[in-house]
Amino acid sequence: MLSLSNVDSFYGRSQALHDMTVTAPKGEILAILGRNGVGKTTLLRTILGLTDRSEGVISLDGEEISARPTHERARAGIAYVPQGRMIIPDFTIRDNILMGGFAAGGPRRIPDIVPELFPYLMDNLDRPGGVLSGGQQQQLAIARALACKPAVLLMDEPTEGIQPNIVEQIEEIIIRLNRELGLTILLVEQNVTFARRAAGSFVMVEHGTAVETGRIDLLSDDMVAKHMAI
Amino acid sequence: MSEILFIGLSLSSILLLIALGLSITYGAMGVINMAHGELVMIGAYTAVLSGIYLNLNLFFALPLAFVVSALVGLGLEKLVIRRLYGRIIDTLLATWGVAIILQQLIRLEFGLSFFGIHIEGLGPGLQNMDVPAFLTQPFEIAGIPIQPYRSFIIVVTLLLTLLTWFLMYRTSIGTQVRAIMRNPQIAAACGIDVRRVSAFTFAYGSGLAGIAGVLLAGFKTVMPDMGASTVVDGFLVVVVGGVGSLLGTVLASALLGQINGVFAILTNDILARAVVFGVVIAIILWRPRGLFAFKSR
Numbered sequence: 001m002l003s004l005s006n007v008d009s010f011y012g013r014s015q016a017l018h019d020m021t022v023t024a025p026k027g028e029i030l031a032i033l034g035r036n037g038v039g040k041t042t043l044l045r046t047i048l049g050l051t052d053r054s055e056g057v058i059s060l061d062g063e064e065i066s067a068r069p070t071h072e073r074a075r076a077g078i079a080y081v082p083q084g085r086m087i088i089p090d091f092t093i094r095d096n097i098l099m100g101g102f103a104a105g106g107p108r109r110i111p112d113i114v115p116e117l118f119p120y121l122m123d124n125l126d127r128p129g130g131v132l133s134g135g136q137q138q139q140l141a142i143a144r145a146l147a148c149k150p151a152v153l154l155m156d157e158p159t160e161g162i163q164p165n166i167v168e169q170i171e172e173i174i175i176r177l178n179r180e181l182g183l184t185i186l187l188v189e190q191n192v193t194f195a196r197r198a199a200g201s202f203v204m205v206e207h208g209t210a211v212e213t214g215r216i217d218l219l220s221d222d223m224v225a226k227h228m229a230i
Numbered sequence: 231m232s233e234i235l236f237i238g239l240s241l242s243s244i245l246l247l248i249a250l251g252l253s254i255t256y257g258a259m260g261v262i263n264m265a266h267g268e269l270v271m272i273g274a275y276t277a278v279l280s281g282i283y284l285n286l287n288l289f290f291a292l293p294l295a296f297v298v299s300a301l302v303g304l305g306l307e308k309l310v311i312r313r314l315y316g317r318i319i320d321t322l323l324a325t326w327g328v329a330i331i332l333q334q335l336i337r338l339e340f341g342l343s344f345f346g347i348h349i350e351g352l353g354p355g356l357q358n359m360d361v362p363a364f365l366t367q368p369f370e371i372a373g374i375p376i377q378p379y380r381s382f383i384i385v386v387t388l389l390l391t392l393l394t395w396f397l398m399y400r401t402s403i404g405t406q407v408r409a410i411m412r413n414p415q416i417a418a419a420c421g422i423d424v425r426r427v428s429a430f431t432f433a434y435g436s437g438l439a440g441i442a443g444v445l446l447a448g449f450k451t452v453m454p455d456m457g458a459s460t461v462v463d464g465f466l467v468v469v470v471g472g473v474g475s476l477l478g479t480v481l482a483s484a485l486l487g488q489i490n491g492v493f494a495i496l497t498n499d500i501l502a503r504a505v506v507f508g509v510v511i512a513i514i515l516w517r518p519r520g521l522f523a524f525k526s527r
Contacts, residue, residue, distance in 0.1 A: 048419055069423075070415075101421075
C-alpha cells in the first residue's frame with residue numbers, strides 16, 4: 001500500500017500539490033484522473049522525490065519514505081514509467097532495460113516476463129533505443145521499470161501519443177501486470193473507459209489536490225463531466 | 231616534420247588527461263570546475279615534494295599524485311560543489327574562488343610563511359621535478375630520434391585513456407555515469423545513487439588532472455599559477471569535442487595539441503595560441519555542440 005497524507009510539493013517557489021491525500025491499495029490499480037496541468041504528473045514525481053521539495057508524509061507499506069532520496073525510493077520498490085518515456089536514445093535496448101536493474105540489487109538481468117510481453121525488444125536488444133517507434137519506446141520504458149523488480153509501478157499516460165493498434169496491447173499488458181504479477185499500479189490516464197475497466201479505485205485531481213476519491217464504481221459521469229470535460 | 235608531430239602528440243596527451251576529467255565532470259554533473267587547473271598544479275607539486283622529502287622518482291609520483299588530487303577533488307565536491315548542483319554560474323564562481331585559495335595555499339606555504347617558516351618545494355618561486363636520467367637521453371630507432379620523456383607521456387596517456395574507456399563502457403559504475411550524463415532524473419528513478427556516483431566521477435577526473443600535473447612537471451617549471459592556463463585549454467577541448475564524449479575529447483585534444491605544437495615550432499607560441507583560438511571559434515560556429523555530442527531527442 002502506498003499512501004500520501006497532506007502532501008505539498010513544489011517546483012522552485014511554485015506549489016504544484018496542495019494537501020494531497022490519497023491511498024493506492026496494495027495489488028490494485030489506482031486511476032489518477034483530471035485535466036491537463038492539474039498535478040497528476042507532479043503527484044507521481046513527488047512519490048519518487050523528483051520535485052524540488054515536498055512536505056507531508058509518503059509511506060510505502062507503512063514505512064515512511066518522504067525523507068529518502070529518489071534512488072532509495074526506487075530501491076524500496078517504486079518504479080516509474082514517465083511521460084515521454086525518457087528512453088536513452090544512444091543506449092542499446094538491452095542497456096536501457098538493464099538500467100532498471102540498479103534498483104533491483106544483485107546482478108542486473110532482464111526480467112523473465114519481458115520476452116513474453118515484448119518479443120520485439122528481445123529480438124533487437126543490440127539496437128539503440130532511439131530508433132524505436134513511440135509504442136516500442138513505451139514497451140521499453142515498461143520493461144525498464146520491470147527490471148527494477150518493483151512492488152509499485154507509476155505509469156504516466158502510457159498510451160499517450162501511441163498508434164491505436166498498440167494502445168490496446170499496452171492496456172492489456174497493464175492489466176496483466178496487475179492481475180498476474182500483483183503489482184500495485186498508479187495510472188495517470190485520460191481514457192475513462194479504460195480506467196473503469198482496469199482500476200479498483202480512483203482519485204480525481206484538480207488544482208493540485210484530490211477533489212474526489214473512492215472505489216472505481218463510484219466514479220460517476222457527473223464527476224467526469226465536472227472535472228475532466230474541457 | 232615527424233619530430234614536430236611527435237612533440238605535438240605529447241602536448242595533445244597532456245591536454246587529453248586534463249580534458250578527460252573536465253569532460254566527464256561537466257557531462258555528468260553540469261559543473262564547470264574552474265579549480266581543475268589547480269588539481270593539475272597540486273599533482274605537479276606532489277611530484278616535486280615527494281622527490282624532495284620521500285626521495286621518490288617520477289614513477290612513484292604518478293600514483294601518489296593521482297591519489298592526492300583525487301582526494302582534494304573529493305573534498306571540493308563534498309564541501310562546495312555538492313551544495314551548488316544545478317546552479318552552474320554559482321559553481322563556476324565558487325570553484326574559481328577555490329582555485330585562488332589553492333594557489334595561495336601553495337604560494338604562502340599553507341600560511342607558514344607568515345611565521346617565517348619556509349617549506350622547501352613550496353612558496354612563490356619556481357620548482358623543478360627531476361626526471362630519471364634514462365628518460366632524458368634521446369635514442370634512435372631505425373635512424374629516427376626518439377625523445378624518451380615525450381614517448382613516456384604518450385604511453386601513460388594511452389594507458390589511462392584505455393582505462394577510462396574501460397571504466398566508462400565496460401563497468402557498472404561507467405554505465406551509471408553515462409546514464410546520469412544523459413538523464414539524471416531517470417537515472418535516480420532507476421535506483422542509481424546520483425550523488426555517490428558523481429562524487430566518484432569527480433574524484434577520478436581530479437586524479438587524472440593530478441597525473442597530468444606530474445607529466446607537465448617533467449618539462450615545465452612548476453609554479454603556483456601553472457594551472458590557470460591549463461583549465462582554459464581543457465575547456466577548449468571539451469567544447470570542441472562535445473560534452474561527455476570520450477572519442478570527441480580524444481580527437482579534439484589531438485587536433486588542438488597538434489595545431490599548438492606545429493605552429494609553436496614553425497612560428498612562435500603566441501601565434502600558435504591565436505591559431506588554436508581561431509580554429510576553436512570556427513568549429514563551434516560550425517558545430518555548436520562540438521564534434522561528437524551525443525544525439526538527444
